[in-house]
Amino acid sequence: MLELINSFISGLTQIFVWSTFGLMLLGIAIGFVVGILPGLGGPATIALMLPFIVKMRPVEAFAILLGMASVLATTGDITSVLFGVPGEPTTAATIIDGHAMAKKGQAGRALGAVLMSSLVGAVFGAFVLALFIPVVRPLVLTFGSPELFMLAILGLTFIASLSGGALLKALLGAGIGLFLATVGMDPQSGIQRFTFGQVFLWDGVGLVPITMGFFAIPEIIDLGIQRSSIATGQIERLGGVMQGIRDTFRHWWLVMRCSALGTFCAIIPGMGPSVSQWLAYAQALQSSKEKERFGKGAVEGVLGPGAANNSAMGGSLITTVAFGVPASVLMAILIGAFLIQGIVPGPDMLIPEAKGGHLGLTFSFVWIVVVSNIITVAVCLLFLNQLVKITYVRGSVVIPIILLLIYLGTFAEKNAFPDLVLMLFFGVLGWIMQRLHWPRPPFILGLVLGNLAESRLFLSVNNYGLAWLSRPAVLVIMALTLAGAFYPLVKRMREKREEKEDGAAVSGPTAQQKKRLQFNWASAFSLALVLIFGAALWQSRTFSFTAGFFPWVIGFPVFVFAMIQLLFDLTGRKARKGHDDDMEEAGADLPKHVVNLRTANVFMWTFAWFLSIWLFGFTIGAPLCTFIQLKMGEREGWLLTLLLTATAWAFIYFGFDLLLHVPFPKGQLFIWLKGFSSI
């Protein structure tokens, strides 16, 4: 016990050495810039630091690396709130209510809330790491494949909470997400599922392009329709940020719960901040008495994910440090750093120095995370008011910037051009779903949990046959799952009964509508789903049992549900409105043809960017499109246009090309020209 405390304190004192502290500040500074700009990928930049840490002492090396990593989630939240573009894939959930608040002119409050909850989450996670060190190994080792599978299923029950009233659509969305997770090479049987011969799709569909397209594209379309700045309405009172901070303390238990959720998920191999941010959001929603506020700017919808994605750092460090199992690409790089330093992650990291271990070093990590977060939040608070001003810049200038960030962010994740196509595809899908009032979070949750569920199911069955179903931990989680699945349903049935007793109108088809079938966009979308799933199931008829099991178990119910939904849409029956959709729709006060025109306009520019980048490459294509869009599309002045174009070019060239060596593909036009000249 005494050695434990010794290590705890020595960890703290180790970081307050000038060289170490200075490096930590440097790491924070770099992480700040990297995190706030989607695309300057955290992992890529940290990988760049690896050569420099070779000569440092371990605590110095990790001061800079962890200083960077700790900051990423926090600053990623800032981008999510201000622009509706996920700064990191783990900050996508913050967009839903955070960006909604920004649009209402409450950006300061949203940022204050997200920063404070991030800080609380990070500190919580770090201290959990510290406290649980003695028990963490046995705890994690009890979670074998069967337990992990059940946890994935438990995670899926949160879908019900995320659906608001549109349960069928939520289930469908989740089903689509789960099905999409099967795309790629099935590691079980080695066959290709739904890849259409594209080697690019072997690893499945990437989370970053999907998240980018799904959330960011509908946001810029809304922006284009509004033709105003991100924030409409009055300028927020200066106390906005402080109010956000107060909100964090007002909802203290929520923040605590979501921090715990984030830490716990991060400890579980396979889950992590990508999952826990949505579970936290669902938690916040479920525990609120006024669920309709969510999606329109409820501060709890910001607090939950904000805490969860930062507390994940503590949890991820546990699995990385104590087991050498990287929870994410970032953690994998940290393990690489460990190895370069000659340290082996494992039980040694949890043994005090007095007994020959590295516990003091581990505790120094804890302290670095805590101190980095405190410094980051303090710095952010200083600049917050300036950041908030961005939401008042006119949309015509902001849209090209956001497009630049979206394209760069999507590409820089895997350096794969086809990701841009994927992003566009999901951008269109996300927009359709938003327009037709389909809740989007269940889809993402299905996607991130799909792989975990399938792989762990097969590992369990291969290993234990069916005996795993009777393991004690499995039974406990199963009970929780059933409770979690049925509780919201029971609650809503009760609410519905109360509504009926109050004589509230049940929104069914009116007498007139009943007479004819509604052939509208909603029906068209449902029909498309039916057809696509039909085709997918048909294609999967040649799969072997192991390859086909998951697709069939998911695909057939989805197919049936899609047909039911089609029926609902054709007969005009409306489900209760979900919460994801109801920001007062952009342009609700504008005539329809104007909305359509502006929507088409934004789409056109989005595709123009794609074309420009494809033909001319990033370094030329992006600034080129910036220029054309600002000058000819938006008719901005020469000075502003040239300034922004130059900045875009400098950003790409110096930041990505020279510094990060991001391997941009050559513009197609130049490839053709070269082909011609060699003839």
Place this chain on the structure above:
Amino acid sequence: MRKALWLTAVVLIALSPQITLGAAPFYEGKTIRVTVGVSAGGGFDNEARILARHMPKYIPGKPTIIVENITGAGGLICANQLYKLAAPDGLTFSHFNGGFLFAQVLEQPGIEFDARKFTYLGAVSMENAVLFVTKASGITSIEQFMSSKTPIKLGGTGIGAYAPDAIIKIWKAVSAMPAQLIGPYKGGADVRLACESGELAGSVISWDAMKSAWGKRFDSGEARVIMQAVAKPRPDLPKVPTDMMLAKTDEGRQLIDIGVHLNNVFARPFVLGPGVPKERADLLRSAFQKTMGDKEFVDEILKAKLGADPVTGEEVEQAVLNAFKTPKPLVQKLKEIYYK
């Protein structure tokens, strides 16, 4: 006239360094890209990064070498890109899983390169997988393993992965090895976790990874190495039997020879794309070779717990060409083993 003479003199003087010393080396002021087929942070990627720091010393002109990660399909995308997109100017080379070179022999779909046209710079280390079991499994030797009445659960990472899956499958095909391949786990780290929790009894991983990731637990007996998948026993594992002992027939011996031991040679290659001018390719090969003997390089490699058991470019090339000479019936047999 005078002016013209002056001019000529000036020009000659200005050019004289060029004329006397010869043209500047090709690599001067240039940047070489090493594309790595896996994401940053793992041993594979580290190998490339450490190489990038030391190899320039041995290339005339001392270019900068940078590392780029081109991930996807386990490294296949990187390999395909090297073949199809890299300009044949000697400014790009790759480090990807050499298993794909053999996969071409086995006619795996998705291979868009011809391994015979690559130039091989060499490898920092041969692959040197070992079979290990946990203490909890109760197995202490390969004989005990082979005589077990119940199947022993070994972890795998997926069809097509050379180690551990292909190796374990080949072993099972040539002997009556009572091993049950449980997988796929997402990666070696997940396999290790499953071993620690008792879900698995062991697996096959590279000896270097064993020493680094398992480290002290290996020393303390938590994990035991009971067989090694190499042609000649490693100097630091003199008593551990090699897997050739499993083969009882000629075909069995050939399967292990080609499927395992030959693959070891080109499992971690550094590869130059096709069409690079011979002088440049030779220059890079020799620079690679010299780097392998560079003390600082070896120190860094060892400190990062990577293996330093280098193979020359020529040896790698020969091994690859030999792989393509595998007789058809064996290719067929290996295809069944790998992909069933």
